[in-house]
Amino acid sequence: MTSEPGRRPLRASDADREEVVEQLREAAAEGRLDMEELDERLGLALTAKTVAELAPLVEDVIPAQDLPAGEPLVIKGGVHGQSRVGAWKVPARIVAHGGMGGVTLDFTRTSVRHKVIEVEANGSVASVTLVVPEGWGVDTDGVHPGVGGLWNKTKGEQRPGTPLVRVTGSGGMGGVYVRNPGLLQRRKLRRELES
Incomplete structure (x- = not known):
């Protein structure tokens, strides 16, 4: 891509450089x-x-971020509950039905290639x-609180x-809860990074 006459290339910020460094480290780990x-x-x-100097460093190792969303990951809590924890690849769209057992989606150790993650959460x-x-960004404006509420x-x-996690759906009777990792989980993650 050539720049328009008279336009200077966009300068890279520290955050731009840090993002590319993280993507390179992840690519090496894979x-x-x-x-x-x-x-x-x-x-x-x-x-x-x-920014133009940064782009070629990751274009052959990091999949494009605007890939088609494809089929959503559907998770149903059923009677016993379901969860996604640890290192799992996050799709662009997720549909979660709490059922009777509940659903937990833990994004703290995930591999994310999307700028926006659409989560339809139905508390049941x-x-x-x-x-x-x-x-991370969180947008819960599209959630109807229902009886269980939105927290x-x-x-x-x-x-x-x-990434931005855009949540839609309904709290139902069980509710929809969005939170950051708790103190014990943060300590565990810190220990893992240090070792």
């Missing part, structure tokens, strides 16, 4: 880059002056609970480069 390539690209990312008899990392306990503003 085996898409060897250590030599990772070191070379990290050096280039950390010294990049413009039991609740639908979403656990999102601090700094958004997330803190802070959305950080640049993080």
Whole structure:
């Protein structure tokens, strides 16, 4: 892509560089880059002056973010409940039905390739609970509270480069709960990163 005459290339921010560094590290962890390539690209990312210099560093290892949404992941709590925790790949769309046992979607250790994650949450008899990392955006304007209510306990503003979780649906009888990781979960995640 060439820039228009008279227009200067957009300067890269620290957040832009940090996002590319994280994407490169993740690509290396998945085996898409060897250590030599990772070191070379990290050096280039950390010294990049413009956004145009950053883009080629990840375009061959990170899938495009505007891929078609495809079929949604449907999770039904049923009688015993269902959950998605740990390292799981998050699709662009999720439909969660609390049923009698409830549904928990924990995004704290996930692999996310989408700028927006659409979650249709229906509380049914039991609740639908979403656990999102601090700094992610959350939009719950599309949720009808129902009898169980809507509880958004997330803190802070959305950080640049993080996904937006857009929640729609109904609280039903069990409610819809959105929160950040609790103290014990944050400590566990910190220990895992340090080891």
